[in-house]
Amino acid sequence: MEPGGDQSPPIVIIGGGPVGMMVAMNLAVLGVRSVVVNTETDTRFHPKGSTQNARTMEHYRRLGLTPAIRRVGLPAEHPTDVGYFTTLNGREIARLPMLSEAEKMRRVKQAPVTDQQPEPLFRCNQMYVERELHAHLKTLPAVELRYGWRCTGFADRGDRVDVELEQVATGRRESRTCAYLVGADGGQGVVRRGLGIRYGGEVLNPQVYGSGATISTHLRAPALYERIVRRFCWQYWIVNARVRSLLTALDGGNEFLFNTRCRSIDDPPDRDMIMRQLRGSIGEDVAVEFLAHTPWTAGQALVADEFGRGRVVLAGDAVHLFTPTGGFGMNTGIDDAANLGWKLAALVQGWGGPRLLASYEAERRPIAFRNTGHAKRLTRSMADVPVASEIEDDSAAGDAARAAAGQVLSTFGEEFASIGVQLGARYDGSAIVAGDGTDPPPDDPAIYVPSACPGGRAPHVWMQDRSSLFDHFGRVFTLLRLPGCREDGAALVAAARRRNVALTVFDVAVPEARDLYERDMALIRPDHHVAWRGNRLPEDPDALLARVTGW
Numbered sequence: 001m002e003p004g005g006d007q008s009p010p011i012v013i014i015g016g017g018p019v020g021m022m023v024a025m026n027l028a029v030l031g032v033r034s035v036v037v038n039t040e041t042d043t044r045f046h047p048k049g050s051t052q053n054a055r056t057m058e059h060y061r062r063l064g065l066t067p068a069i070r071r072v073g074l075p076a077e078h079p080t081d082v083g084y085f086t087t088l089n090g091r092e093i094a095r096l097p098m099l100s101e102a103e104k105m106r107r108v109k110q111a112p113v114t115d116q117q118p119e120p121l122f123r124c125n126q127m128y129v130e131r132e133l134h135a136h137l138k139t140l141p142a143v144e145l146r147y148g149w150r151c152t153g154f155a156d157r158g159d160r161v162d163v164e165l166e167q168v169a170t171g172r173r174e175s176r177t178c179a180y181l182v183g184a185d186g187g188q189g190v191v192r193r194g195l196g197i198r199y200g201g202e203v204l205n206p207q208v209y210g211s212g213a214t215i216s217t218h219l220r221a222p223a224l225y226e227r228i229v230r231r232f233c234w235q236y237w238i239v240n241a242r243v244r245s246l247l248t249a250l251d252g253g254n255e256f257l258f259n260t261r262c263r264s265i266d267d268p269p270d271r272d273m274i275m276r277q278l279r280g281s282i283g284e285d286v287a288v289e290f291l292a293h294t295p296w297t298a299g300q301a302l303v304a305d306e307f308g309r310g311r312v313v314l315a316g317d318a319v320h321l322f323t324p325t326g327g328f329g330m331n332t333g334i335d336d337a338a339n340l341g342w343k344l345a346a347l348v349q350g351w352g353g354p355r356l357l358a359s360y361e362a363e364r365r366p367i368a369f370r371n372t373g374h375a376k377r378l379t380r381s382m383a384d385v386p387v388a389s390e391i392e393d394d395s396a397a398g399d400a401a402r403a404a405a406g407q408v409l410s411t412f413g414e415e416f417a418s419i420g421v422q423l424g425a426r427y428d429g430s431a432i433v434a435g436d437g438t439d440p441p442p443d444d445p446a447i448y449v450p451s452a453c454p455g456g457r458a459p460h461v462w463m464q465d466r467s468s469l470f471d472h473f474g475r476v477f478t479l480l481r482l483p484g485c486r487e488d489g490a491a492l493v494a495a496a497r498r499r500n501v502a503l504t505v506f507d508v509a510v511p512e513a514r515d516l517y518e519r520d521m522a523l524i525r526p527d528h529h530v531a532w533r534g535n536r537l538p539e540d541p542d543a544l545l546a547r548v549t550g551w
Helices: 018-028 054-062 101-109 126-137 190-195 222-228 271-282 329-349 356-384 396-409 412-416 419-423 490-498 511-517 541-548
Strands: 011-014 034-038 082-085 092-096 143-147 149-156 161-167 173-178 180-183 199-203 212-220 235-239 244-249 255-261 289-298 300-304 312-314 320-322 477-481 503-507 521-524 530-534
Touching: 011 018, 011 161, 011 173, 018 034, 018 126, 018 143, 018 329, 034 149, 054 329, 054 419, 082 396, 092 396, 092 412, 149 190, 161 180, 180 190, 180 329, 190 312, 212 271, 235 396, 244 271, 255 271, 271 289, 300 356, 320 329, 320 356, 329 356, 356 419, 477 490, 490 503, 490 541, 530 541
Parallel strands: 011 034, 011 180, 034 143, 082 235, 180 312, 477 503
Antiparallel strands: 082 092, 149 161, 161 173, 199 300, 212 255, 212 289, 235 244, 244 255, 300 320, 477 521, 521 530
């Protein structure tokens, strides 16, 4: 029986940002009810990160969300180049060419059978994506939304969690009982603090870019595209001796996100200072409407000491805080949600064992260290850009200064790619992964090598009808039978039935898939990681299922 009876959702999620919403969706698709509690009455009203990476897009695809998400943000043909300028109306120092959304999707249609990016990275601000996630969430009967409410306290009773909620506008209070509580309420959230769990790691030493007190300004400036910008970009970095700033295109028209250093995140936004910095970045006066300002601290590389205790678990910024370089923060949180969602569902539905929840921290905490480490290294490289006082001058010295800066800036492409970080997360050594003694490929942030060595993301292939292999995976576990396989998998199917574990068997008819998987069969988890592979089923299929489900 779920704690609280039939009327009480077994999972309460504190935090209705992208991670909290994705936990709820991953539960709902497996038939588990939840309630999402969020202090604000609606989704984010201020732009934040603008990268939905390839792995995140795969998670969206699994939930049927990618068509709607790929329609928002920048126009499909808008360039996603990254440009570096002395000022926006001045000299271009370097440019990192990037494919537009339309170009990416045209390439997907023509991609080879073994292409590993069925859902390429998507440049779209988190603000727009959250609206799409929220719209979908409201259509799910399994999800109860409590936006405009906050958590005021909770207590883990051992067999349940009691949660206290308060409606922000009225002060109305309500008690909830649930099987598990999820804290996806950010770096200053009440759940992590209520558990007394601390962050470890570092805040980077101050440098011109990528660290320290920062002000993020959402603005509307039609004149930028009408008469200032000559070659469109997704990001416009300003590099001169007076100002360092970043302007990101949001809608491909009037709206932008402007980031620059400020004195303190505790002081009210200084509009005059921001306008001076913006004017110094553009190079001339233009009409600007400030829509909102948000102070924040750049250069953080922090990971929580624990990812939860007992029946209370944490995800997203509640367990890892990133410097934004590389765009890894929210995407790492979405991957948390995919890992955590199916495990909580398994526990509520009874087919998950007592070791399953502990595997969440065991698998995801090393990835948090890995990803924050990569972001930190990318940020530190930004301090290497030489910016001479003559960089804006129309002179031989100015030409030399721009060439020196451009030479370094032109090497920064990996900040905006990092496909190894996006797709290469592995859970080697996990208690719920049945390793086969083979060595995984090297962990290279710039290179992804597809491998069915248990613990990693299942390698992708396109089917004969150009559907993705991933589209044929079941909601829970999937047994892939690769070309040449002679076993029918019946023994594993029977064991799964006895354990009430939903198992889909899928025959892959693409010959190249056998070369990628290197075995006749592979068992795929709900989060699309390989749990086991082999040429024959184990003598005890029940023991295999017991292991991969946490028993």
